[in-house]
Amino acid sequence: MAKKIPQINASSMADISFLLLIFFLVTTSMDVNQGLARRLPAPIPPDQKIEDKDINKRNLLVVKINSANQLMVQGQLMDVKQLRERAKEFIKNESNADYYPKVFEEDFGAPFGVVKYTKDHVISVQNDVDTQYQAYLDVQNELVAAYNELREECAQKYFHKAYNELEEDQQKQIQKIYPQKISEAEPKNYGN
């Protein structure tokens, strides 16, 4: 008769794995690392003179946030929720209005063909030293959302696909049509 191997007592296994579980619960944090990705402009070399770039007034959308977190777009008080629509309108300029940026027509090749776009538009965000971070981020978020929505529309129109499902060079083409141009001035003290 074969010798019977005594069964290993595995009842403490549960305790060990519980211990491990609790250790991981304590040392880890639930929050995933996500954020609003932005790119800073390269620094200006100290020997280079700061040139005042002549930007046509119609190509510029000025967004100001004051110390009380109020938003002013082109001299008008505005709610953050309306900013996205306003920015989209500004970037597209479908009506070819003369107070919105100049519309250029350019052939982007298949499948785009000739596309009307505003290549010189700039959105300038100015904030106060005392502006709250959340208010600033709200504005940044809405502007990035405006670009994302436009790119999404473009992807649906020409490729019938979602933007983030496209190939990399297709995304680059769309980025050329809707280049992200958000310029940030250093904060000033506007008072208030």
Added chain:
Amino acid sequence: MAKIRRNEKREMPALNTSSLPDIIFMLLFFFMSVTSMKEVTYKVQFKNPQATELTKLEKKSLVRYIYVGTPTAEFRKQYGAETRIQLDDAFAETKEIGEYIVNERSSMKESDQGLMTVSIKADKETRMGIIADIKQELRRAYALKISYAATQRTSY
């Protein structure tokens, strides 16, 4: 004929717990995959702002963090309640950021150096003055890829 049992004690059968470790391990793996290790012990406290257009930070080895917030209770006596910056495990001044970035970058692989991302984890109540200073400092150090850490907004 029915037999009346009287003094026979009915014993409860032992519960089979052999699958318990498996279940716990499953839980353990779940938590290991959805959570991330704390990078440092926080000396400042901050509540992330909210946003909707979020992207995930992909490679953790390429990300460096700058924490901005008010010192936690145990450091408040020493450092006051003003907004402070934390780099790695210590409080830092704004002008130390440049050096920190350069040091961190040189410790990376050469192929990765251009891909470094700086994540700014700041409290939502922070004033923009200090954030702007940090941004200027990052520009000077050529750390141009940044990410404003935020949580997903669920409603306005």
